[in-house]
Amino acid sequence: MTEIKSAISIGIQLGRDVEPSLLGCHRLGAKGKSNDEIWNGPYSNDSFPEYAEDIEAGGDAAPSFSMMSEVARSLQITLVGGSISERSGNKLYNTCCVFGSDGKLKGKHRKIHLFDIDIPGKITFKESKTLTAGLDLTVVDTDVGRIGIGICYDIRFQELAMLYAARGAHLLCYPGAFNMTTGPLHWELLQRARAADNQVFGTLLCWILLFYRSSLFMLPI
Amino acid sequence: MTEIKSAISIGIQLGRDVEPSLLGCHRLGAKGKSNDEIWNGPYSNDSFPEYAEDIEAGGDAAPSFSMMSEVARSLQITLVGGSISERSGNKLYNTCCVFGSDGKLKGKHRKIHLFDIDIPGKITFKESKTLTAGLDLTVVDTDVGRIGIGICYDIRFQELAMLYAARGAHLLCYPGAFNMTTGPLHWELLQRARAADNQVFGTLLCWILLFYRSSLFMLPI
Numbered sequence: 001m002t003e004i005k006s007a008i009s010i011g012i013q014l015g016r017d018v019e020p021s022l023l024g025c026h027r028l029g030a031k032g033k034s035n036d037e038i039w040n041g042p043y044s045n046d047s048f049p050e051y052a053e054d055i056e057a058g059g060d061a062a063p064s065f066s067m068m069s070e071v072a073r074s075l076q077i078t079l080v081g082g083s084i085s086e087r088s089g090n091k092l093y094n095t096c097c098v099f100g101s102d103g104k105l106k107g108k109h110r111k112i113h114l115f116d117i118d119i120p121g122k123i124t125f126k127e128s129k130t131l132t133a134g135l136d137l138t139v140v141d142t143d144v145g146r147i148g149i150g151i152c153y154d155i156r157f158q159e160l161a162m163l164y165a166a167r168g169a170h171l172l173c174y175p176g177a178f179n180m181t182t183g184p185l186h187w188e189l190l191q192r193a194r195a196a197d198n199q200v201f202g203t204l205l206c207w208i209l210l211f212y213r214s215s216l217f218m219l220p221i
Numbered sequence: 222m223t224e225i226k227s228a229i230s231i232g233i234q235l236g237r238d239v240e241p242s243l244l245g246c247h248r249l250g251a252k253g254k255s256n257d258e259i260w261n262g263p264y265s266n267d268s269f270p271e272y273a274e275d276i277e278a279g280g281d282a283a284p285s286f287s288m289m290s291e292v293a294r295s296l297q298i299t300l301v302g303g304s305i306s307e308r309s310g311n312k313l314y315n316t317c318c319v320f321g322s323d324g325k326l327k328g329k330h331r332k333i334h335l336f337d338i339d340i341p342g343k344i345t346f347k348e349s350k351t352l353t354a355g356l357d358l359t360v361v362d363t364d365v366g367r368i369g370i371g372i373c374y375d376i377r378f379q380e381l382a383m384l385y386a387a388r389g390a391h392l393l394c395y396p397g398a399f400n401m402t403t404g405p406l407h408w409e410l411l412q413r414a415r416a417a418d419n420q421v422f423g424t425l426l427c428w429i430l431l432f433y434r435s436s437l438f439m440l441p442i
Contacts, residue, residue: 158379158418186417193414196407197379 037152037177038094040064040084045130048094052087055095055108065097073103078142082175083111083151091132096149096175098140106142110134111151112160122181137163145170148200152176155190158197165198172202258373258398259315261285261305266351269315273308276316276329286318294324299363303396304332304372312353317370317396319361327363331355332372333381343402358384366391369421373397376411379418386419393423 037043041051053062060066064084072079079099086095094111112134114127137160138149148164148171155161155174164172172194178187195202258264262272274283281287285305293300300320307316315332333355335348358381359370369385369392376382376395385393393415399408416423 158383162379189410189413189417192410193418196410197414 036082037175038085039082043177045126048085048092048130049087052085052092054088055086055097055105056088068097069099069103069105072099072101076101078106078144080147080149080173080175085131086110092130093134094127094131094151095134096138096151098138098142098147098149101143107138107140107149109138109149109151110136111154112136113153113157115153117179117182119181123179125179137167139164139167139169148172150174152178155194156186158194161194161198161200165200169200172198172200174202257303258396259306260303264398266347269306269313269351270308273306273313275309276307276318276326277309289318290320290324290326293320293322297322299327299365301368301370301394301396306352307331313351314355315348315352315372316355317359317372319359319363319368319370322364328359328361328370330359330370330372331357332375333357334374334378336374338400338403340402344400346400358388360385360388360390369393371395373399376415377407379415382415382419382421386421390421393419393421395423 038048040053041047053065055062055065058066065081068079068081071077078101081097081099083094083096086093094114096109096111097105098107098109100106110133111127111131114131114133116126116128118124118126140147140149146167146169148161148167148169150160150172152174155176161172174191176187191202194200259269261274262268274286276283276286279287286302289300289302292298299322302318302320304315304317307314315335317330317332318326319328319330321327331354332348332352335352335354337347337349339345339347361368361370367388367390369382369388369390371381371393373395376397382393395412397408412423415421
């Protein structure tokens, strides 16, 4: 529980009569929470297989998944569970689970756009070395509204946000782990653009250690 | 000539072997230039009819249009002519003319998204009181590349930029006249987002007096 609670870094209150600001959410007691990308282990191709969980099996085969379910149930909150590495058959995915306030899994998003980058002298990382890309859009109806889910680099593609907005999403949630090369260029820009362009609320959660800033909550203005 | 030259506030150099920065453009001698929205008269519904020009008739019926053509020809530049109020039959448009380096009109964009705003205590303005919305997208092939044209509030709509990018535009140019209510929220954000999302160069020109900042040149990063 402690691990999960420490990973939960933002609260979201979508009640129409409440100022939907980050501080306001914490003060008023948020009904929905989220955490960040691959929070259950180191962010490396070596570690993805080691920490991968079998979400479909659940229980001891998916300890982080099970803990999130328990957190959502015991706190009676909607929980956008950041992302963890998932093993399904012989494939690995970067996967975000969304839990209802009863602790049940309401939706699961596998990162569609894997982050392969090679900027000499800056950053080289290829998620596609170990991970498989998801194929499906993920819209989840929750107690705090209809949420469209993306993971980190998914935010780079405006079409995904447009499709979510067209499907009636109130909130777009992109758990992320940006780096210091593309982070300063894109992290705030893309989240603000997605919220303003599609007139939805937006939130993007990031790792802090070695990565860029922490969290952001966007109003659709 | 003096009026036109003073209105030209940005130079654009799209040569692939030249750093496409604003200062670099001026230093190296830009091949393309642009100016801002409704630069030929006051920005008001009272003034739009008074300053409107018959572009199709040309000559003395369109003095700003004719001057821009002469500037483009004499300087041998591509000129994105900001916008002027245009009279066509019994209708008025907010119109951007693009001239080739021979002074000939290469394309004409009529503002598609008229800016009607009513924020009590902040700003109220309704372009639709006097102006008619344009219906067509405008992509122009010029000596400096393929340019997609929008006018000010047209930038608010991501679909227009996506269509221009899909049609092969290298540069999006949005002459604008932002205000101090929506300007700080949208002016830089939207231009950066359009350039980054669609991997095109972008420029947005603004009036300075009473309005928000002056000009911006965006790289597609």
